Structures are given as structure tokens and as C-alpha cells.
Amino acid sequence: MILVADSGSTKTDWIAFSTDNSIQLQGQSEGLNPYFANAEKVATEAANAIDKAYHDKIKEVHFYGSGCSADHGKRIIKEGLQMVFPSARFFVEHDLLASARALCGKEAGIACILGTGANACYYDGNTIMSEAVSFGYVMGDEGAGSHLGKLFLKDLLNHRLSNTVSQAFYERYPSFDLEYLLHRLYRTSDPNKYLSSFAPFISEHQKDESVKHLLKRAFNAFVDEFVVDLAKADIQSLPIHFQGSIAWHFKDILQEVLQDRQLMCGGILSYPINALLQYHRDNSRM
Structure with a gap:
């Protein structure tokens, strides 16, 4: 059996298939970012997500996750997985490659992540040829949930919304006011998740002109910061694909922004796990 895992900041989706390509199991656990989780935490979450009866049957694990671009992060994930799946070979990769494979398959394109955070890369159908510099929510993440929250709350408090x-x-x-906002941002944990928590409310009102205006500002900023300067990529001729909750829930406005800039919008997925599963089914040597 081959196990595929896609791990974001908040959750990890697990799915396994057998030699006849049938799905054998699916599970979910907490997000496993090696910057915040050690090998023991990885092992615990994997063991809880996958029934023990299958642990020895897993022969290959493809794990994609936030924080897995560097060797140190990959090593933590691999060490944890080895505790649970003793008979498997392991392939640990950055979540950006998961998006590229899920969105582009074996075709060239630009793969973008727009969820709680943001990122983008140029993928030639096999390899990530170049990727944007992602500075995180303090210095960047334009277009992501935390950025939308920032823009919305600033416009609200500056009386720019309808x-x-x-x-x-x-x-x-x-109970919301400026004093509460500043306390929540600077005196408590996870300010990026707090800012992102307003995305559902923003989505409910995205047809309002004042909200639509700030969404267009955010998505134009994403294109400027993450897409325009991708090395080796002819962005005018390549499809630009998106994955993530923000891309999915605001896809109409996102498509409008790309059209206004004469860019080609490709596929938009909420979650990549099913498309990622299909990629590995198509390319499995089992």
C-alpha cells in the first residue's frame, strides 16, 4: 500500500491506496510542521490517524508538508514516520510540491497556495523551477487569509466599508474595538489565525462593493508579490492554478483579477489531497 499525506498549518489529510488503485483508508490528524512538532509528535499523530492493522502493510509514504523544504524538517518527519511504518520507504517534500503535482500533474504551470498563508512556484511538469520568497504573515502572505483579515479590519476601523x-x-x-484588536494581536498567541478567522465573514459579504474592492487589492498584491517575478516563467502563457480555502471561496473575484491582468486562470481546488492521490496513482510503480 502507498500512503499519501498532505499537511498544512492546522490539519493533515492521510489517504492510502493499494496495488489495484483502490482507496484502502483515509484519516485526518493535526497539522505537522517540523518547526513546531518533534518526531514523537509526528509518530503519535500518524498512529492515531491510521489504523494499527495497516501499519506493517504500508510500503511507501509520500508526505508533503509546511516546513519540509529544509533537510532538518524532512528528517524530523521521516524519523516520526519510521516509528509507525517500519516496512516503508519515505519521501518527504515541501507542501508547494504537493500543490504543483495536484494542480498541474505532468504539465507546466504556475501553482499557487492561498489559504491561511500564501506561496507560488513555477513547475515545469516535473520539477519546481523557481518559487516565490514567502515571508510569512508579518512581512507578506499577500492575498492569504491573514492578509484579508488585516485589510478588512483596517478598512472597518477607518470607516472605509459600507x-x-x-x-x-x-x-x-x-465586543470588538481597537483596544481589543491590539490586545489580541500583540498580547496573545496565533495572531495570524485570529486575522484569518474573519475570512468567513468577509466571504459572506464579498459582493458588497467596499469588500470587493479590498479583495481585489489583496489578490492584485498576491500576483505582484508571488507571481510576476517568478524566474524562468512566462506568466502570460502559463495557466495559473490555485489551491486553498481562500482561493476556493473567493474564486470569482480571483478569476476577475487575473482576467483584468490578461493572465490565464487554471484550476482552483479547495484541498489538494484527492488530486494528489490521483497523481500518485498515475505515477505509481507498485
């Missing part, structure tokens, strides 16, 4: 949206917001969040 009365309809502002009124609806304070009805939903009656």
Missing part, C-alpha cells in the same frame, strides 16, 4: 457591512460586523462581534 454601512451595511459595518453594521453586520458589529452585530456579529459586539
